[in-house]
Amino acid sequence: MKSVILKEFGGIGNLLIGKAPKPVPRSNELLVKVKSFGLNRADILQRMGRYPPPPGESDLLGLEMSGIVVEDATGTFKKGDKVLGLVGGGGYGEYCTIAASHAIPMPHHLTFEEAAAVPEAWLTAYQALFPLANYQKGDSVLIHAAASGVGTALIQLCKVSGAQTIIGTCGSDDKGDFIKSLGCTHTINYKTTESFYDSVKQITGGKGVNNVFDYVGPKYWNQNLKSLSMDGTMIIQGLLSGASVKENADIGAILSKRLNIKGSTLRNRSEEYKTDLIQKFEKQFLNLFETGALKPVVDKVFEVNDIQAAHEYLEGNHNKGKVIVRSFDFDKDL
Numbered sequence: 001m002k003s004v005i006l007k008e009f010g011g012i013g014n015l016l017i018g019k020a021p022k023p024v025p026r027s028n029e030l031l032v033k034v035k036s037f038g039l040n041r042a043d044i045l046q047r048m049g050r051y052p053p054p055p056g057e058s059d060l061l062g063l064e065m066s067g068i069v070v071e072d073a074t075g076t077f078k079k080g081d082k083v084l085g086l087v088g089g090g091g092y093g094e095y096c097t098i099a100a101s102h103a104i105p106m107p108h109h110l111t112f113e114e115a116a117a118v119p120e121a122w123l124t125a126y127q128a129l130f131p132l133a134n135y136q137k138g139d140s141v142l143i144h145a146a147a148s149g150v151g152t153a154l155i156q157l158c159k160v161s162g163a164q165t166i167i168g169t170c171g172s173d174d175k176g177d178f179i180k181s182l183g184c185t186h187t188i189n190y191k192t193t194e195s196f197y198d199s200v201k202q203i204t205g206g207k208g209v210n211n212v213f214d215y216v217g218p219k220y221w222n223q224n225l226k227s228l229s230m231d232g233t234m235i236i237q238g239l240l241s242g243a244s245v246k247e248n249a250d251i252g253a254i255l256s257k258r259l260n261i262k263g264s265t266l267r268n269r270s271e272e273y274k275t276d277l278i279q280k281f282e283k284q285f286l287n288l289f290e291t292g293a294l295k296p297v298v299d300k301v302f303e304v305n306d307i308q309a310a311h312e313y314l315e316g317n318h319n320k321g322k323v324i325v326r327s328f329d330f331d332k333d334l
């Protein structure tokens, strides 16, 4: 089959259009003709050789896609059904396999490009807000990298779930205006604000926020702990500024404020865990995509031949929401 292939680990020049073996579905899997796929920070790390696929997964890049079912031995879907889903790898190929229990029927009014923007961003955001955070209706939340794919999903989930105060941080006023339009009640441009903690303190009347959703890591550690309320929870799902807090890491607040700090990734979770998460997300929120209360946020769509430019765009932090790629033969039928 046609595929984006990685010549060797490194820069964008190593992403080439080539051929790869067509995947063969296992007994619990579907074979899907990929129509669109989403880009993720993890793809950049994998391209650079810093994020190998879990054992047993395709070594082609790509963690999410939308497409058309070609084969399903499980009897869950029929040939021609449109699906979207999370894959352990292989979304950059012309075809990919996906566990039938991980494939989500595509809401009718979504395009393939919009549907491919759902799996990673929305399931990561859903995992953060529900199984991980101790989120309660009326809570106040602080979301970092709020204009990212995950951030734009999390803002909307917080809004429909009744969060009272939604503070988002981002790196430009343009992104600030955008996240406000999605539901942030307050925005902080971290490039022009000395301390986001001072803003959080002022916004919350000194109480701090109930939940911090962090994707940045070390450089925000101390301010994050200060920004949390008593019994607050911080969920760490990304480490955009590195993995070690080098000095003066304040851990006193963990004791004095009885803080909960949790981290997680989605990719290395078991098949059962993902199935359960996907089913709960589908049941609770999929219909809100039908009504328009929730919207996949697509910033820019690239053609698969422009995969290098797509990676460059994401890596340059230009996007507000998701970067999507139309796969091979996008305009042709099955």
Ligand SMILES: NC(=O)c1ccc[n+]([C@@H]2O[C@H](COP(=O)([O-])OP(=O)(O)OC[C@H]3O[C@@H](n4cnc5c(N)ncnc54)[C@H](OP(=O)(O)O)[C@@H]3O)[C@@H](O)[C@H]2O)c1
Binding pocket: 039, 040, 041, 042, 120, 121, 124, 145, 146, 147, 148, 149, 150, 151, 169, 170, 171, 172, 175, 215, 216, 236, 237, 238, 239, 240, 241, 264, 265, 266, 267, 314, 317, 318, 319, 321, 322
């Ligand atoms: N744990 C999981 O299961 C899981 C799953 C998916 C994604 N993630 C993580 O979630 C985060 C968002 O992913 P995504 O694909 O949605 O990202 P994305 O759309 O590529 O957006 C990331 C944004 O983060 C901001 N950023 C980058 N470096 C930064 C830094 N050093 N300090 C502060 N802000 C920085 C930039 O926006 P500004 O212009 O605002 O700076 C950038 O546009 C990433 O950390 C990713 O690894 C985790």
